[in-house]
Amino acid sequence: MKNKKGLIAIIIILIISCSIINSSHKEKQFNNYMSQVDKLISEKKYDEAKKQLDSAKNIKDNDEVKEKQKIIKFNQDQFKIYTEGLDLIKKEDFDSALKKLSEIDEKAEDIKENADEKIVICKQKLIPIKINEAKKFLDSKEFDKAYSKINEAVSIDDKNKQVLDFKNSINTKKTAYEEEQKQIAIAKKEEEDRIKKEKAREDEIAKQEQVKEEQETQQVLSNNISDETHVYWTPKGKSYHSSPGCPTLSRSKTIYEGSIQESGKFDPCDRCM
Ligand SMILES: [Zn+2]
Known part of the structure; x- marks a missing residue:
């Protein structure tokens, strides 16, 4: 009876010490994985860090593991932005x-x-x-x-x-x-004004000339119209003249005189009419 109890006690002690050894071994392994995870994060090897963390999680799924998962995700995202930035620099x-x-x-x-x-x-x-x-x-x-x-x-x-x-x-x-x-x-405006004035002046002159021309034409016409006007001409000349002294007649031997109608010419002399 006494022996039996002793045996049970020994077995219990063995089981307890085995479990203590085992649990301390697992604790050691967990810590080992976790420090690997930190090292891999610092080396920016995030996929490998995740694998190590999974192994740690299999031993113990605690808050420390969850926190580490977040840290890996965060660093991985930030590193992705960084490498995208580097690519843009390359381009x-x-x-x-x-x-x-x-x-x-x-x-x-x-x-x-x-x-x-x-x-x-x-x-x-x-x-x-x-x-x-x-x-x-x-x-x-x-x-x-x-x-x-x-x-x-x-x-x-x-x-x-x-x-x-x-x-x-x-x-x-x-x-x-x-x-x-x-x-x-300003210069452009001045030039435009000058041109405008010049044009107005030219228009005025042109207008005056036109009036003068019209008056002269009128005069010529009125001269022409009058059949009574006494004129001079030569047989072969194409014009009639107002005076026998006209320079264009100076070499003509035969000079006729009479009305324009009688002369049979239509062109008044440019010099004397
Ligand atoms: Zn003449």
Whole structure:
């Protein structure tokens, strides 16, 4: 009886110590997995970290495991943004890269640090590009577009002396250009007024000449109409003359005289009529 009890006690002790050994072994294994997980996260090997965490979870599914799952997911997402940013830098799309890298959360610690270094590079690349684009617009007098470009540069780095100097030079050139345009407009207006006056004067002269011409025509007609007008002509000449002394008749031997009708000519002499 006494022996039996002793045996049971020994068996119980054995079972307890086995279970203690076993549980301490499992605890050790769990901790081992968890430290592997941390190491893999820091190495950004997230898929491997997940596998190690699954192994740990099989031993113990506690809050620590759940927290680690969240940390892996968070870091994996942040790292994805970071690699997308790097791809954009490779494609020299620094604008988009800058935007992408700025999305990274400060809690992502070393990823955030790396991203910040890349952001500095993006800014260094972008500033001269923006200034250059602004310069092209400035050269073609597209001031609004030039401002918008240089303001993009200001938003990247509002203390950059080169950027601020360039913005000032846009201001100066715009003012000068506007003044120049004003002067051109004034000169144009003056020229238009001058042309208008000139035209009016020419019109007036033309009108006067027309009146004079009409009067002369009237005179000639009235001269022509009168059959009584006494004129002179030669047999072969085509015109009639008002006087036998007309220079065009100086070499003519035969000079007739009478009315226009009698002369049978229709053309009054250009010299004497
Ligand atoms: Zn004549």
